[in-house]
Amino acid sequence: MAGLVCSKSGMEQVLVENEVQQVKLLDSVNDDHGGVIVELSEAMDLKVFASMLKASIALWRSQGKRGVWIKIPIELINLAEAAVKEGFWFHHAEPKYLMLAFWIPECAHTLPANASHCVSIVAFVMNNKREVLVVQEKSGKFRGTGIWKFPTGGVDEGEDICAGAIREVKEETAIDTEFVEVLAFWQSHKSFFEKSNLHFVCMLRPLSFDIQKQESEIEDAQWMPWDDYVAQPFVQKHELLRQLVDIYRAKEDETYFGFPPVPMASKHPGQKSYLYFNDRDLKSSKV
């Protein structure tokens, strides 16, 4: 049999060939790592799918394939049962599909891990009157507490952190901003279920000043005198927030330098990729 990579006895090869001839196979495309990807798109009988999957695995095994991915759209979730019976496990899921994975070789699998982190931003936006842009949220743990906090929000998959920060400030307050730099970041764990969260504290420069709050999420928004923000018991109580206040103060005094995003050539033409680093130190070291 052409393309045979695994060593197989003659008898096994005949069995594989027979099986392949008797049952229709699943449509698949090769991936870049010696594996195959199946995307189900049509409803079918569970038993028919089970037979096709069994025969397809036999063929892929005979071809020396490694990882097998099956993407099941939500409307065909009844078919997942057959894949699980063949030894597939869940790799990840998005609202409209479940991705199952299977590893054919005898060795431990080298498939990539599922995403492990959410990414969010905290936006420090100060105008030239020493006022900071703050909001009160309609939901979440600060709801109804009267606490004024910096705009925060999630960075989407496929979105640059600097773009996500500009978007979140715009959505919550209608203020246009220019991204300056990442001042600091921290991780939190088990933020939902077992996942972790990376929080990037970003400085942005305001380009507009008229606030229009987002009706759905924001209870209130304002430019607040910096000293009033700092004086809030909520800020004074938390070590991390006090530390951030020190950083904001040093930034105001122009004695602190974080990581601005420096554009780099990207693999994808027309797209920018950013390296975040302390370019001030690098420039002064080159002088």
Place this chain on the structure above:
Amino acid sequence: MAGLVCSKSGMEQVLVENEVQQVKLLDSVNDDHGGVIVELSEAMDLKVFASMLKASIALWRSQGKRGVWIKIPIELINLAEAAVKEGFWFHHAEPKYLMLAFWIPECAHTLPANASHCVSIVAFVMNNKREVLVVQEKSGKFRGTGIWKFPTGGVDEGEDICAGAIREVKEETAIDTEFVEVLAFWQSHKSFFEKSNLHFVCMLRPLSFDIQKQESEIEDAQWMPWDDYVAQPFVQKHELLRQLVDIYRAKEDETYFGFPPVPMASKHPGQKSYLYFNDRDLKSSKV
């Protein structure tokens, strides 16, 4: 009916009560956001589960519940079909379970997003002979290319970046290290499927020097003269790698300052949480 939050006509309430009395309900626990969590653990008939789910949703609706989570272990995946028919979508999946979500109120849901990023580290480890710790990998795109690269690896969910970097260097080379700081970071998009990746370039100080390479993943590992590493065409060809070389050089000259992890009080007693920031600038600004 006690605990009724939504306003309902008397007739609807009677219907809900009747339904509740006729069909067994799913066991659930309340979450912290006005919703409920169901963890399935026992096999049951698909039709029975569908009836129980329908009755449970009617009850939760009458109680003013918001989000509903159903965690289905892989061995009970056949039951997912009934939840999808009721309007549930996939929230996320891990190897052994699928989490489905549903939103009862009429407004847009406020459930947290699925994890969007993988996190990985690149480890810059230099000894006092100006040699850097480099490896050749057994798999991946650099396999068989002869390219020597810094150790890299994934940070697990629930793992601190600084701990992940120390672990990866130890696993790949058996070298013990102390974490110094994050020198830079970048994002890449669509690293697998639609997910993004955050790459943290970390400096670590070696505490041991005898290399033992990891058999499963590492083809070879060595302490390589710094100038030989830099001279590799692979390093010279990429803008991002050339920029990192400039950063490593400035770090060697002690003119570059990145973000070391500074321990903060954590919500979880006995655990440390780290804020990564330019503490050198902050210290000098306080003088």
